[in-house]
Amino acid sequence: MEHRYLPMTAQDKEAMLKTIGVDSIEELFSDIPEKVRFKGEYNLKPAKSESALLKELSRLAAKNADHRNYASFLGAGVYDHYKPVIVDHVISRSEFYTAYTPYQPEISQGELQAIFEFQTMIAELTGMEIANSSMYDGGTALAEAGMLAAGHTKRKKILVSQAVHPESREVVRSYALGQSIEVEEVPLKDGVTDAGALKELLDGDVAAVMIQYPNFFGQVENLKALEPVIHDSGALFVVSANPLALGALEAPGNFGADITVGDAQPFGIPEAFGGPHCGYFAVSKKLMRKVPGRLVGETVDEEGRRGFVLTLQAREQHIRRDKATSNICSNQALNALAASVAMTALGKKGVREMAVQNIAKTRYMKQQLEGAGLSVEFGGAHFNELTVKLGKSVKALNVRLLEQGIIGGYDLGRTYDGLQGHVLVAVTEQRTKEEIDLFVQELAAFVQEKEAAHA
Amino acid sequence: MRKDENQPLIFEVSKEGRIGYSLPVLDVPEVDLEDVLPADLIRAEDPDLPEVAELDIMRHYTALSNRNHGVDSGFYPLGSCTMKYNPKINESVARFPGFADIHPLQDESTVQGAMELMYDLQEHLKEITGMDEVTLQPAAGAHGEWTGLMMIRAFHEANGDFGRTKVIVPDSAHGTNPASATVAGFDTVTVKSDENGLVDLEDLKRVVGPDTAALMLTNPNTLGLFEENILEMAAIIHEVGGKLYYDGANLNAVMNKARPGDMGFDVVHLNLHKTFTGPHGGGGPGSGPVGVKKSLLPYLPKPVLIKTEDGYTFDDDRPDSIGRVKPYYGNFGINVRAYTYIRSMGPDGLKAVSEYAVLNANYMMRRLAPYFDLPYDRHCKHEFVLSGRRQKKLGVRTLDMAKRLLDFGYHPPTIYFPLNVEEGMMIEPTETESKETLDAFCDAMIQIAEEAENSPETVQEAPHTTVISRLDEAQAARKPVLRYQKEKAE
Ligand SMILES: Cc1ncc(COP(=O)(O)O)c(C=O)c1O
Numbered sequence: 001m002e003h004r005y006l007p008m009t010a011q012d013k014e015a016m017l018k019t020i021g022v023d024s025i026e027e028l029f030s031d032i033p034e035k036v037r038f039k040g041e042y043n044l045k046p047a048k049s050e051s052a053l054l055k056e057l058s059r060l061a062a063k064n065a066d067h068r069n070y071a072s073f074l075g076a077g078v079y080d081h082y083k084p085v086i087v088d089h090v091i092s093r094s095e096f097y098t099a100y101t102p103y104q105p106e107i108s109q110g111e112l113q114a115i116f117e118f119q120t121m122i123a124e125l126t127g128m129e130i131a132n133s134s135m136y137d138g139g140t141a142l143a144e145a146g147m148l149a150a151g152h153t154k155r156k157k158i159l160v161s162q163a164v165h166p167e168s169r170e171v172v173r174s175y176a177l178g179q180s181i182e183v184e185e186v187p188l189k190d191g192v193t194d195a196g197a198l199k200e201l202l203d204g205d206v207a208a209v210m211i212q213y214p215n216f217f218g219q220v221e222n223l224k225a226l227e228p229v230i231h232d233s234g235a236l237f238v239v240s241a242n243p244l245a246l247g248a249l250e251a252p253g254n255f256g257a258d259i260t261v262g263d264a265q266p267f268g269i270p271e272a273f274g275g276p277h278c279g280y281f282a283v284s285k286k287l288m289r290k291v292p293g294r295l296v297g298e299t300v301d302e303e304g305r306r307g308f309v310l311t312l313q314a315r316e317q318h319i320r321r322d323k324a325t326s327n328i329c330s331n332q333a334l335n336a337l338a339a340s341v342a343m344t345a346l347g348k349k350g351v352r353e354m355a356v357q358n359i360a361k362t363r364y365m366k367q368q369l370e371g372a373g374l375s376v377e378f379g380g381a382h383f384n385e386l387t388v389k390l391g392k393s394v395k396a397l398n399v400r401l402l403e404q405g406i407i408g409g410y411d412l413g414r415t416y417d418g419l420q421g422h423v424l425v426a427v428t429e430q431r432t433k434e435e436i437d438l439f440v441q442e443l444a445a446f447v448q449e450k451e452a453a454h455a
Numbered sequence: 456m457r458k459d460e461n462q463p464l465i466f467e468v469s470k471e472g473r474i475g476y477s478l479p480v481l482d483v484p485e486v487d488l489e490d491v492l493p494a495d496l497i498r499a500e501d502p503d504l505p506e507v508a509e510l511d512i513m514r515h516y517t518a519l520s521n522r523n524h525g526v527d528s529g530f531y532p533l534g535s536c537t538m539k540y541n542p543k544i545n546e547s548v549a550r551f552p553g554f555a556d557i558h559p560l561q562d563e564s565t566v567q568g569a570m571e572l573m574y575d576l577q578e579h580l581k582e583i584t585g586m587d588e589v590t591l592q593p594a595a596g597a598h599g600e601w602t603g604l605m606m607i608r609a610f611h612e613a614n615g616d617f618g619r620t621k622v623i624v625p626d627s628a629h630g631t632n633p634a635s636a637t638v639a640g641f642d643t644v645t646v647k648s649d650e651n652g653l654v655d656l657e658d659l660k661r662v663v664g665p666d667t668a669a670l671m672l673t674n675p676n677t678l679g680l681f682e683e684n685i686l687e688m689a690a691i692i693h694e695v696g697g698k699l700y701y702d703g704a705n706l707n708a709v710m711n712k713a714r715p716g717d718m719g720f721d722v723v724h725l726n727l728h729k730t731f732t733g734p735h736g737g738g739g740p741g742s743g744p745v746g747v748k749k750s751l752l753p754y755l756p757k758p759v760l761i762k763t764e765d766g767y768t769f770d771d772d773r774p775d776s777i778g779r780v781k782p783y784y785g786n787f788g789i790n791v792r793a794y795t796y797i798r799s800m801g802p803d804g805l806k807a808v809s810e811y812a813v814l815n816a817n818y819m820m821r822r823l824a825p826y827f828d829l830p831y832d833r834h835c836k837h838e839f840v841l842s843g844r845r846q847k848k849l850g851v852r853t854l855d856m857a858k859r860l861l862d863f864g865y866h867p868p869t870i871y872f873p874l875n876v877e878e879g880m881m882i883e884p885t886e887t888e889s890k891e892t893l894d895a896f897c898d899a900m901i902q903i904a905e906e907a908e909n910s911p912e913t914v915q916e917a918p919h920t921t922v923i924s925r926l927d928e929a930q931a932a933r934k935p936v937l938r939y940q941k942e943k944a945e
Contacts, residue, residue: 005799007888008811008886008890019818020814022817025810028813028814029712031681031833032712033683038712041802047804057551058553060568061548063571064557065561066555068552082476082479093516095528096519097546097737099737100738104857106918106925107524107866108522108523109462109923110523111523113522116938116939119937119938123937125502136595136786139779139781140780140781171781174778174780177605178608224496246498248492249497249498250495251498270788272788273566273787274784275783275786276740276788294738297937299930299936301925303924305461306461309931311935317597318629319630321634323637324637328597328598329631330595330735331739332740333737333740335739345475345507345509347475348501348504349501350476352498354478357478359486360485361481382491432482
C-alpha cells in the first residue's frame with residue numbers, strides 16, 4: 001500500500017520486522033483475541049486522489065448558500081463579521097496549528113505567550129481580573145459558570161434569564177442535570193429580563209443568576225440595575241457577553257459581574273456551521289482557583305528571562321482527576337489565537353468603531369422598518385439585532401429573501417411561545433445600506449401581501 | 456532561533472495612533488452613543504487593546520511561531536496524543552466558503568451539502584467503530600466522555616435504576632475519565648492494573664456491583680497494550696447491569712483490526728483530532744463524536760441528524776434525549792477535516808495506518824529496550840511506555856531526559872503518565888513518520904541514556920539550546936501573573 005501520508009517502504013518494513021523479531025505485522029496484533037478480531041474489510045468509500053477529492057468536496061460545499069454569495073441577516077449568537085485577512089495567515093502557520101497543548105514550555109513559548117495575550121485582551125474587554133485560555137464555546141462556558149457558582153456558593157439552584165440564547169439555556173440544563181442542580185428561568189418583560197420577577201425568584205438557594213448582554217433579542221440589559229438585586233441574595237452574577245459589543249457597552253466587570261463568559265466568534269472566527277468557535281471564561285480574582293480549563297502565567301527562566309507556563313494546574317483533570325474543577329482538556333486554542341489576532345488588528349480603536357458601526361446599521365434598519373410601517377418589538381436599546389413582528393410565516397419570508405440573495409433572520413417562534421411570526425434580524429458592519437434597503441423592501445412587501453398568496 | 460531577550464508582548468509594541476484594520480465605510484448615518492444607549496451602559500474607558508500596524512502584527516506572530524514546535528517542525532512522539540501529520544488538503548477543504556461561511560441556523564434547504572457531509576461522516580464512523588449511531592456534537596474527547604456518561608445515566612434512570620452511582624476507571628486511565636464521571640454526577644472507583652499492565656480481573660470483580668453505572672476503558676490502554684480480557688470484562692460489567700464505555704483516544708492502533716462495537720462496548724467517543732488528523736491547534740479545537748449501541752439510542756443529544764426522502768434534517772423531537780450538549784452541531788470545521796482525511800485514506804489506507812502505527816511503535820520499543828526499563832515486555836500497539844527508573848538511580852530524572860530531547864529538536868514523549876509507571880515515558884511515533892526519523896530519535900534517546908551514565912549534568916541541566924531555559928513553575932503558581940498590566944511595563 002502506497003500513500004502520500006505513509007512513508008514506509010517495503011524494505012523499511014522488512015528491516016523493522018527483523019529488529020522486532022517477528023515475521024509479519026500481523027503477528028504484532030496476535031494479542032487481540034480471535035473473537036473480537038474484525039474480519040473482512042471496512043465497508044467505506046474507496047480512497048480518492050487529491051484532485052478528485054478536492055473536486056468532489058468543492059461541489060458538496062457549493063450546495064450550501066454561503067455568505068460570500070448571500071447577504072446574511074442571521075445572527076442569534078453567530079455572526080457574519082469583518083475578518084481581517086491577516087488572521088487566517090497567522091493561524092495557518094503550522095508551528096501553531098500542528099502543535100498541541102504547551103506542556104513543554106521551552107519549545108512552546110509562542111503558543112504560551114499568545115494565550116497570555118489572549119487572556120489579557122479578554123480581561124480588558126470584559127473588565128474582569130482574570131480570563132482563562134478558552135472554552136469550547138459560549139454555551140458550554142455558561143454551563144461551566146453555573147457549575148462553578150454552585151460549587152462556590154454550595155447552593156443548588158440557577159436562575160437563567162429567558163433572554164439568554166435558547167440553545168445555551170438548554171446546555172446549561174444538560175450540565176445542571178449531571179450535577180443535580182435545579183434550573184429556573186426568569187421571565188421577560190418588553191424583551192429584557194424582568195427585574196421584578198427576578199427579585200421574586202431569588203432566595204437563599206440560588207447559586208447564580210445568568211444574564212446575556214446584549215441579550216438574545218439584541219437588547220442591552222441594564223446590568224447596573226440587576227447587580228444589587230442579585231448580590232443581595234448571595235448569588236453570583238454571571239454575564240454572558242458578546243465581546244464585540246463590549247467595544248461600546250460598559251464592561252460587565254465594572255458592574256460587579258463575578259463571572260463573564262461568552263464566545264469570541266465575532267473576532268475573526270468563521271461561522272463554520274456553528275463551530276469550532278471560541279468560548280471565553282473570565283472571573284474576579286476570588287474565583288481564580290476555581291476556573292475551569294487552562295491558565296497561562298508569567299514567570300522567569302533560570303537566567304531571569306521572562307517566560308510563560310501553564311499554571312495553577314492543580315485545578316485540572318490531569319492532576320486532580322475526579323476532584324478537578326472541570327473535565328475540560330483540549331479546547332479551542334487555535335481559535336483563541338485567531339481571536340487575539342483579530343482583536344490586535346482591530347485594536348483599541350477598531351473594536352469600538354466596529355461595535356458602533358453595528359449599532360448604527362441596526363438603528364438605520366430599525367428606522368427603515370418603522371418607516372415602512374413595520375413593527376419593531378421592544379423599546380430598549382439595541383446592539384446589532386432587532387425583533388420584527390410579521391404576523392406571518394418566517395419560513396416563507398426567508399424563502400422569498402433567498403431568491404433575492406439574502407439569508408433571512410431567525411424564526412423566534414421556534415423557541416419562544418409568544419413570538420410566533422416574529423423574526424430576529426442581525427445587522428452587522430458587513431451589511432451595506434443597499435442590502436438593508438432591499439431587505440426592508442422585501443420584508444414590507446411580504447407583510448403587505450395577502451395571506452392567501454402564501455397559504 | 457536566537458537566544459536573546461524577552462520577546463515583547465504585543466502590548467509592548469503598541470503605539471497610539473496606529474491601526475491594523477480596514478473596516479467597511481459606514482454608509483448609513485452615524486450615531487452618537489449618548490442618543491442610543493442609556494448613559495450608564497456606555498463604555499467609559501476603551502479596553503486597552505494593542506494598536507499595531509499590519510506588518511508588525513505579522514512579525515509579532517511570526518516571531519511567536521518561531522518559538523513554537525509543531526508536527527511540521529519536527530518529530531512529536533507525544534504518547535496518547537497521536538501527533539500525526541496534518542494533511543494540507545484538509546485545511547483547504549475546511550476553508551471552502553460553502554463550509555466556512557455558513558450559519559448553523561440557516562434554513563436546512565440551504566445547507567444540505569454540509570448536512571450530507573456530516574451524515575456521511577457519521578456513517579463512516581459507525582462502520583469504523585461498529586456502533587449503531589454516532590453523534591458529532593461533542594467538541595472534544597472529554598466532552599464526548601461526559602456526553603456518553605450522561606446517556607448511560609439517562610438509560611439507568613429510565614429503568615428506574617437510581618442507585619448506579621459509580622463509574623469504574625482503571626488506574627492507568629486518562630485524567631479526563633474520572634473528571635468526566637464527576638461532572639456527570641458519578642463517583643469514581645479505581646480498578647487496579649495487574650503485573651501485565653492490564654486491568655486486574657479479580658480487582659474488577661471486587662469493585663463491581665449493583666451500584667456500577669459503567670466501566671470506562673481505553674483499549675489499547677494507556678500503556679499501549681491491548682486489553683486481552685476485554686470480553687470477560689464486558690461480561691463482568693454487563694452481568695451486573697452496567698455499561699461499557701470506550702475511550703477512543705487510542706483508535707489509531709486498531710483500525711480494521713478490532714472494533715469497539717464488536718468488543719462489547721455500549722458507548723465510544725473518538726478524538727477526531729487524533730486518529731483522524733484534526734490539527735491539534737496548540738490545544739484544540741478538537742472534535743469528540745460519540746457512538747452508541749441500540750439500547751442508548753433514545754438518549755442521544757439533540758438534535759439528531761437524519762436522512763429523509765426530502766433530504767437531511769435535524770430532529771429536535773427527542774423526548775428522552777439528554778438534551779443539548781453544545782449549541783448547534785459540534786465542531787463542524789474539524790469534522791470536515793476528519794471527513795476529508797477518511798476519504799483520502801479509504802478502507803485500505805486506514806488499515807495500513809494502524810499497521811504502520813503499530814509497526815513503528817514496536818520497532819522503537821525494541822531499539823530502546825536495552826537502554827531503558829520496559830515495565831511490560833510484550834508487543835505493544837501504537838505506543839509504549841518506558842520507565843526511567845534505571846536513570847533515576849543515576850540522579851537523572853525522566854523530566855531531565857525529556858528536556859535533553861529538546862536539544863535534539865524533538866518534542867519529548869508524554870511523561871509521568873500513565874500514573875502506574877514510575878518515571879514513565881510514553882512514546883507514540885504514529886504511522887506518518889519515516890524510518891529515518893524513528894532511527895534518529897532512537898539514536899538521540901540512546902545517547903541520552905549514555906549521558907545519564909557518563910555525564911549526568913549534561914542531562915540534568917538541559918535544555919541547552921532552546922530560546923529559554925527551564926522556567927520557574929513554582930513562582931508562576933505562587934504569585935500568579937495571568938495578564939499583562941501596563942503599569943509594570945514602565
Ligand atoms: C486517553 C485519552 N482520553 C481522553 C482524552 C481527552 O481528550 P480531549 O483532550 O480531546 O478532551 C485524551 C487526550 O487528551 C486521552 O489521551
